[in-house]
Amino acid sequence: MEKRVFSGFRPTGKQHIGNYLGTIQNCVSLQDEYDCIYCVVDIHALTTLEGTETLQKDIYEMVLDWLAAGIDPGKCILFVQSHVPQVMELHTLFSMVTPLSWLLRVPTFKEKVKIQPHNVNYGLVGYPVLMAADIALYKGEVVPVGEDQLPHLELTREIVRRFNSTYGYVFPEPQAKLTSFPLVLGLDGLLKMSKSYNNYIEIAAPPEEILRQVMTAVTDPARRYRSDKGHPDICNIFSLHKFFTPSRVEEIASECRTADIGCVDCKKMLARSISSTLEPFREKRAILASKPDYVTEILADGANRAEALAKETMKEVKDKMRLLQLKS
Helix, strand or coil: CCEEEEEEEEECHHHHHHHHHHHHHHHHCCCCCCEEEEECCHHHHCCCCCCCCCCCHHHHHHHHHHHHHHCCCCCEEEEEEHHHHHHHHHHHHHHHCHHHHHHHCCCCHHHHHHHHHCCCCHHHCHHHHHHHHHHHCCCCCCEEEEEHHHHHHHHHHHHHHHHHHCCCCCCCCCCEEEEHHHHHHHHCCCCCHHHHHCCCECCCCCCCHHHHHCCCCCCCCCCCCCCCCHHHHCHHHHHHHHHHHHHHHHHHHHHHHCCCCCHHHHHHHHHHHHHHHHHHHHHHHHHHHHCCCHHHHHHHHHHHHHHHHHHHHHHHHHHHCCCCCCCC
C-alpha cells in the first residue's frame, strides 16, 4: 500500500512562478508515488489575516492554478481545511496534551510576534497544534518539507507521540520527505519571489504581461552599458533561464560574458521562454475557468472523501480517550 502524504498550503490567490517551481511541480510528481492529500489551510490563514474580503477568491484562484498545473483529483484528495470540521475537534483534543512551553519555543511564533505585535492571537500560539491535527487526522505518514521546516514537523511528531503514549496508539509519527525547493528570486534580484514583496510573475499572466514584468527586472548590477561584459552567475535573469531555457543556458552564459547579447535581449528571450513554457497551463486554466462550478465540485468531492477518513480517525481517538460517544 502506498504511503500517505499530507501537505497543506495557505490560500494566496493566483500563483507565481516561485510557487510553480518550488511547490506545485513537486506536488504533481508526488501524486504518482504516494497516496496524496492536499489541503488549502484557510483556518491557518486566519491567524495572520486582518481581513477576509479576498479569502474566497484567493482559494478559488489558487485551486484553479493547481488543477491547471497538473494536480489530479483522480489521483489525490484536494479540499479546503474548514470543510472538514473534525480538524478543529482534533486540534482541541491535541491541545490537552501539548505543553504551552513547546509552543512558545517555536521559532516561527517568535518571528510572527515581531511582525504582528498588535495581533498575537491564541490561534497564532496554537498554530503548530492545528498543523499536527491536519496531518494526524488523515494519518499522514510522509510530509514533504524543506530543511528549514524540520523543527515544525518534529513538534508534530512530539504531539502525536505524547497522545499515543497517554491514550494508546492511534497515529503514525509522520516522517519528513526532504525536498529541494529552489530559491526563486523576485524581479528585484534581492528577495525571494513573493506577493508580499511585489516582485513576482503570475503563472497565469498573458505573454504581454510577462514581457512587461520581466523587462522591469534587475539584472547584472555590474553591467552598465551594452558593451560591458556580463557576469551571468550574479544575474537574476540568468538564474531564471536555468528553469525556463535549460537547453540554451550555456549559450546564453557565453554570449553574456562576451557582450554578444545585452540585458534587454536576455530579458526578451526569457519572457518568450516563460510564455512558451506556460502556454499549455494557460490554455488548460482557461478551459477549467469556463466551467463555473468545476472548482467547487472538485473541492466538495475532496471534502467528502477527506471527511470519511476524518470520521474514522475521530472515532478511534474518542475510543482511546474514553469519551462517551452517542450511537449513530
